[in-house]
Amino acid sequence: MHSLNDLRESFHLYAECERCQRSVQLSIEKLIQRLGEDCPITTVRERLRCSNCNIRSQDVRIVFVGPPGKRVVFQYRR
Template sequence: MHSLNDLLESFHLYAECERCQRSMQLSVEKLIARLGNDFPVTDLRPRLRCTGCNIRGQDLRIVFVGPPGKRMVFQYRR
């Protein structure tokens, strides 16, 4: 299981609303400042709220971008 700290270097995090298709990039740095390094990524999902239609439980998309200076594009859903 990933914690926020695991995502910091090589991943981007997006929240996607199934209802209105809104997609928003989340700042991993800000999440760590608020929730701590060890916060499990899987626990984020129920905390996310769509800024458009105000419902919770958005889809979480984790995009692997590679370490700084070695960016690549690979994504998967969880």
């Protein structure tokens, strides 16, 4: 199970609402300040609430972006 600390360097977190399709990038640093760096992602997911629908239907999408200085750049060649 991933904790926030596992994700802080190389990942971005997005909260997504199934109902209204809203997608918001979460600040991992702010989550750590609030919940602690050992907080598992499942706990983050349980606490999320869509500010649009005001229901707890959000899912968490975890996106790998690479470590600082070595960000993953997607390149498309034709």
